[in-house]
Amino acid sequence: MTEKDLTDRRFYPAEEEAGFADADPSVTPQTQHPAYKLAFRDTDFMLRDELRPVRFQLELLKPEMLLDEAGVGSTLVMYGSARIPSPEEAQAKIDAAKSGTEQEQRVAANLAAKAKYYQEAYTLAKLVSEKSIIEDGQRQFVVTSGGGPSIMEAANRGASEAGAESIGLNIVLPHEQAPNAYVTPYLSLNFHYFALRKMHFLLRAKAVAVFPGGFGTFDEFFELLTLIQTGKMKPLPILLFGKEFWTRVVDFEAIADEGTISHKDLDLFHWCETADEAWAHIAEFYDLER
Structure with missing residues (x-):
């Protein structure tokens, strides 16, 4: 390009200007x-x-640009515990707690009993990834997790073993935190702000699967319900896995009976126990082939 080129920019790009600064010998x-x-x-x-x-x-901008460049049209977001073991690790968790207190043994047994949800998260991610849905030249229902272990690992692992890319939205924490090995490296994103991370979970979401989890999962799940309940976000399939767990730790019916939510708000999510049930609900919602 010459200075007479009508398409040439009159200002140097920032990268080139930085090079000028580096070259200054002063x-x-x-x-x-x-x-x-x-x-x-x-x-x-x-x-x-x-x-x-x-x-x-x-x-806000960096992940948006990278996901656009990667051709990500929409996502299947998967929330869940960072502590539930895989089926292969469940017995080892029980064995490790045998020398502990009665409470520690009970907790280990409870977590091991939830290993089936690791398997269902893996199966759902693999099932959806294998469908390779493309629309308007962009990939749809790209599996997205928090990038960590347990349920999040299962989600990225399922996509990876289906030969598909998947997203991990990690966050910097005071204790050591690293992406699981199954997140696609160029879709492995790291955040400082929880608020911005949660925004990126939902900006492209076309369905959200919620598995048993702790405070983080509760936070993400109830914020999503609030956004839809208040009309700030359009409805989408919310697939709630583990009715036995959720109804034990949250009395949804009691909240409605108390009048602080409407009974119709309980229809914002759909109970699931298997990956097949989850995909059937997504397919019905969007009129897709099962």
Whole structure:
């Protein structure tokens, strides 16, 4: 391109400008001071409290751009515990607790009994991924998890073993946290802000499968219900796995009977126990082949 080219931009791109700065041989008190750094390359500056709005914007924009570039049209989001073992690990968890307290043994047995949901999460992710639904040139129902272990691992593993890409939305925590090995590397995203992470879970979601889980799963599940109940989000299939677990820890009927929600709000989610049931409900909702 020449300076006479009508399609040429008049300003250098940021990457090229950064190269100019790197090539500057000047070593003076002025050029060595942090104040002289280009603002977008100054990590200390970007991490200041005053820059929080900018970091919010970046954390919203980066995943959106990467998912667009990857051709992700819609997602199947899968929420669930980070503690439920796989069927292969269930007995080992029980054995490991034998020398512990009665409570520890009971908890281990309860978690091991939920290993079937690891299997169902894996099966659902594999089933949907194998369908390879493409619409408008984009992949639909791309499996998306929180990127961690247990139910999240099962989701990414099912997609991976179907030969499909899957998304992992990880988050920085005070304790060590790493993506599970089955997340597609270029779709493995990391977040600082829970709020932005939760937004990206739902921006492309066309269905959400919720498995037994803890505070994080409750948070994600009830926020989703709230968004749909209040009309901020259009209805979509919410597949709630594990009726025995959920009705034991949450008395949905009692909440409705108390009048703080309507009984019709209980229709916002659909009870499931198997991957086949979940896909049947999704297929019915969107008029797809089963």
